[in-house]
Amino acid sequence: RQGWREYESKCYFFSTDTKSWPEANAHCMEQNSHLMSIQDIHERLWVRTQIGKEIFWIGLNDLIVEGIWEWSDGKFWMSGQPDNWNNTEDCGQVVGYNFGHWNDENCARQNALDKTICRFIYFKSITKEINQTENES
Numbered sequence: 148r149q150g151w152r153e154y155e156s157k158c159y160f161f162s163t164d165t166k167s168w169p170e171a172n173a174h175c176m177e178q179n180s181h182l183m184s185i186q187d188i189h190e191r192l193w194v195r196t197q198i199g200k201e202i203f204w205i206g207l208n209d210l211i212v213e214g215i216w217e218w219s220d221g222k223f224w225m226s227g228q229p230d231n232w233n234n235t236e237d238c239g240q241v242v243g244y245n246f247g248h249w250n251d252e253n254c255a256r257q258n259a260l261d262k263t264i265c266r267f268i269y270f271k272s273i274t275k276e277i278n279q280t281e282n283e284s
């Protein structure tokens with residue numbers, strides 16, 4: 148898959164374009180992937196090495212129940228976040244200029260900063276396909 152990066156048997160797509168969170172979510176699903184979740188410290192630190200100073204939407208959100216976030220152990224939020232600023236922020240981002248810490252942001256925001264990380268978990272047969280595609284191109 149072109150533009151995807153591999154780490155520990157998973158593939159990640161880092162968008163160069165910008166989208167709102169719902170658009171980013173739909174875009175990942177169209178690619179048979181999901182907005183990435185950050186499952187452990189390896190993944191969290193790896194992502195940090197990949198994003199530079201940029202900001203990316205990830206799977207974090209409290210859209211269903213305000214204040215109930217996936218991975219809400221509070222360890223990796225930016226200082227003062229999540230703050231649900233103006234009562235409008237229900238979607239999560241990983242913020243490169245803040246050590247890869249997380250921020251809640253307005254899901255509809257789509258400015259020049261808001262990129263997307265999709266994650267695709269693949270199996271051996273698909274790996275072959277990827278290699279073949281790479282050899283062909």
Ligand SMILES: [Ca+2]
Nearest residue numbers: 209231236237
């Ligand atoms: Ca919120």
Ligand SMILES: [Ca+2]
Nearest residue numbers: 230231251252
């Ligand atoms: Ca916030």
